[in-house]
Amino acid sequence: MKQQREQWTSKLGFILAAAGSAIGLGAIWKFPYIAGTNGGGAFLFVFILFTLLVGMPILLAEFAIGRSAQKDAISAYKFLTPGTAWPWLGRIGIVSSFIILSFYSVVGGWIFIYLLHIFLGNLQIESAEQFNQLFSESIMNPYLAVGGQLIFMILTIWVVGRGVQKGIERASQIMMPALFICFIILIIRSLTLPNVGEGISFFLLPDFGALNSKTIIYALGHSFFALSVGNSVMVTYSSYLEKNTSLSKSATVIVIMNIVISLLAGLAIFPAVFSLGMEPTEGPGLLFVVLPAVFNEMHFGMVFLFIFLILFLFATLTSAFSLLEIIVAVFSKDKPKRRKKVTWITGILIFLAGVPSALSFGVLKDTTIINKSIFDTADFLASNILLPIGALFIALYAAFKLPKSLLLNELTINTKHGKIVFTIWYFLIRYIAPTAIIIVFLDSIGMFDWMR
Numbered sequence: 001m002k003q004q005r006e007q008w009t010s011k012l013g014f015i016l017a018a019a020g021s022a023i024g025l026g027a028i029w030k031f032p033y034i035a036g037t038n039g040g041g042a043f044l045f046v047f048i049l050f051t052l053l054v055g056m057p058i059l060l061a062e063f064a065i066g067r068s069a070q071k072d073a074i075s076a077y078k079f080l081t082p083g084t085a086w087p088w089l090g091r092i093g094i095v096s097s098f099i100i101l102s103f104y105s106v107v108g109g110w111i112f113i114y115l116l117h118i119f120l121g122n123l124q125i126e127s128a129e130q131f132n133q134l135f136s137e138s139i140m141n142p143y144l145a146v147g148g149q150l151i152f153m154i155l156t157i158w159v160v161g162r163g164v165q166k167g168i169e170r171a172s173q174i175m176m177p178a179l180f181i182c183f184i185i186l187i188i189r190s191l192t193l194p195n196v197g198e199g200i201s202f203f204l205l206p207d208f209g210a211l212n213s214k215t216i217i218y219a220l221g222h223s224f225f226a227l228s229v230g231n232s233v234m235v236t237y238s239s240y241l242e243k244n245t246s247l248s249k250s251a252t253v254i255v256i257m258n259i260v261i262s263l264l265a266g267l268a269i270f271p272a273v274f275s276l277g278m279e280p281t282e283g284p285g286l287l288f289v290v291l292p293a294v295f296n297e298m299h300f301g302m303v304f305l306f307i308f309l310i311l312f313l314f315a316t317l318t319s320a321f322s323l324l325e326i327i328v329a330v331f332s333k334d335k336p337k338r339r340k341k342v343t344w345i346t347g348i349l350i351f352l353a354g355v356p357s358a359l360s361f362g363v364l365k366d367t368t369i370i371n372k373s374i375f376d377t378a379d380f381l382a383s384n385i386l387l388p389i390g391a392l393f394i395a396l397y398a399a400f401k402l403p404k405s406l407l408l409n410e411l412t413i414n415t416k417h418g419k420i421v422f423t424i425w426y427f428l429i430r431y432i433a434p435t436a437i438i439i440v441f442l443d444s445i446g447m448f449d450w451m452r
């Protein structure tokens with residue numbers, strides 16, 4: 001007898017899982033750090049523009065593909081367009097998910113290192129400089145870095161292997177709002193520090209002179225990374241969805257939450273950066289150095305930091321689940337018996353592939369690939385090359401390969417003003433999204449340099 005595929009238990013379950021996949025390190029950790037190294041306000045502006053005009057239409061395309069096929073990331077393309085090369089889109093998605101999780105777990109591991117520091121009382125320090133030093137020492141230490149990464153991966157494997165996401169979905173109902181409140185408290189403290197004006201204007205007032213081709217490709221790549229699009233993770237998640245959920249409503253909720261959390265993270269961090277006399281160009285350590293320093297300025301700071309880290313960890317794990325799930329779904333082919341084994345094997349391979357990234361802040365510091373550390377290379381390759389390529393082809397696939405009637409049907413179910421929404425979406429996915437991605441790519445390899 002054919003086994004029934006699992007489905008989300010409710011509409012809310014799907015939105016929470018998809019939002020859980022989207023909101024994670026991207027909005028909370030990566031956004032502030034790359035905004036900081038790429039000009040602040042101007043980056044924010046371009047990031048929001050790309051999210052709305054390019055990322056969101058592609059998110060909807062992935063939803064429509066996944067729900068209409070009801071299959072994993074590779075089979076979905078095979079089912080909708082048999083005998084073509086399109087399933088390669090799913091394969092590219094698998095590769096980029098593998099690479100992303102390999103460095104994602106490294107940063108997830110840093111959260112465990114900080115939890116350990118709290119318990120050991122190592123964060124009872126005063127100056128921002130000391131926080132900086134503690135961060136560098138922690139991530140340089142090979143045992144801590146790899147140990148943290150291992151714990152993070154084991155937790156991810158355990159949850160995905162048992163398929164206990166349902167429980168997690170329910171937990172996000174509390175954790176997400178709690179994270180939001182935690183950020184508000186942080187922002188209040190951050191904004192009441194002395195001399196925050198410079199930080200606020202750095203983050204919110206765009207200086208368009210700071211934009212260049214590097215900033216723009218980072219903003220584009222990040223808009224995909226933060227929304228979890230381009231690697232068919234959202235194809236996989238929406239394949240577990242029943243027919244009557246409005247896709248555009250779900251996408252809107254996810255996009256808004258994602259932008260809001262990014263804004264909150266920026267507002268918590270940048271005013272404090274300037275107030276504490278640090279540099280916004282700190283790099284990957286930005287959040288890990290600045291936020292503990294801000295908490296340190298509060299009563300019961302360590303308690304709040306602990307709560308924050310738990311919520312941050314939760315947000316990060318729910319994204320990691322989706323990255324592992326897409327691969328497991330492909331290789332276990334809906335057979336629950338195989339699921340556990342496939343999850344452990346894949347997870348361990350990802351862990352091993354991530355070890356060099358974990359070590360790239362310490363013992364492998366001097367090993368670079370085209371001037372980038374191993375960690376940065378993995379991030380760059382996945383976020384700024386594979387995701388945009390995946391996103392481009394997903395846009396072309398939806399816009400020029402799938403029948404318009406199928407898309408119209410998927411995108412108008414239970415949707416108010418469905419026809420108008422569809423018309424706007426169709427225009428964006430056919431013309432704006434592919435053109436924007438191609439132009440940004442050409443620009444990043446210097447094609448338009450003669451115009452400057």
Ligand code: PHE
Nearest residue numbers: 022024025026225226228319
């Ligand atoms: N969107 C996730 C985050 O921001 C990362 C991710 C990217 C997850 C791509 C799935 C697919 O943390």
